[in-house]
Amino acid sequence: MARRPAKTGGSIARGGVALGEAVFRSLCEALQAGNYRAGDRLREEEVAQRLKVSRTPVREALGRLAARGFVEPAGGRGLIVRNLDISEVLELYAMREIMEGAAARLAAEHASAPEVDALRDIEQAFVEAPAADAAEMARLNRSFHEAICRAARNRYLDNASRELQDWIALLGPTTFSVSGRPSSSHGEHQAIINAIAARNGDKAEQLARAHIREALRCRLKLLQKQ
Structure with missing residues (x-):
């Protein structure tokens, strides 16, 4: 089960940034902080609830993470954080x-x-x-x-x-x-x-x-x- 990121526990501040970009940056910061580790699962609905946003920007952010190879499909629903060798x-x-x-x-x-x-x-x-x-x-x-x-x-x-x-x-x-x-x-x-x-x-x-x-x-x- 993914850890609960201290920096992304509430609604995110947009500061003029598109919401999908803000969610993407929030997830990147959570990765950097070690709140998500290799193998941790990221579920769309859980991320949306934690960040207090709709699922649409979360879907966009997770899609960007997947496109870059940062996460990969997990068995069943959701994505998991990639492990770099x-x-x-x-x-x-x-x-x-x-x-x-x-x-x-x-x-x-x-x-x-x-x-x-x-x-x-x-x-x-x-x-x-x-x-x-x-x-x-x-x-x-x-x-x-x-x-x-x-x-x-x-x-x-x-x-x-x-x-x-x-x-x-x-x-x-x-x-x-x-x-x-x-x-x-x-x-x-x-x-x-x-x-x-x-x-x-x-x-x-x-x-x-x-x-x-x-x-x-x-x-x-x-x-x-x-």
Whole structure:
């Protein structure tokens, strides 16, 4: 039976976003928070009741999850969350390393001063997040990487990076639940920001790629415990 996601226990805030998109994002956040794990069942009516929405946007959101391969048909009714094997995890992080490195390099070339300030603001919020709230750190971390992609001024890289981040949600609990990872990640983020601000594309790419390799190391540590 699927766990009851803390972040999606009531009605969802749309904030001008289409309801189907809001439900999709809510489910992705629940996956990222570890509220749904590989093999957990997602039933349309249960999700609709929990989010206090009709079944139509839930059907749309679940269809998007299925189309992307995040969930698959279960025996009987409903869908189950896919389980990525180790080879898929390694492939995912290999591609993420390439894309995050490219984004940081391009951001060093194109980022405006306000965009660099925005990165610093996001990182400050990350530092101020409650130590026990790994899910909030993961949300801010995604915002940080999305901001870098926007600053890269490449719409195709931005879109591909967002989809890759959605796949990360399938892996369950965030790596920020690993002891010491929030602190080390903050230091890595700060170094990346400084390289972007200094217009040093080579260094920004190098630091971003090393950052993702460290994230993979923590991910593998988590997977070993499951």
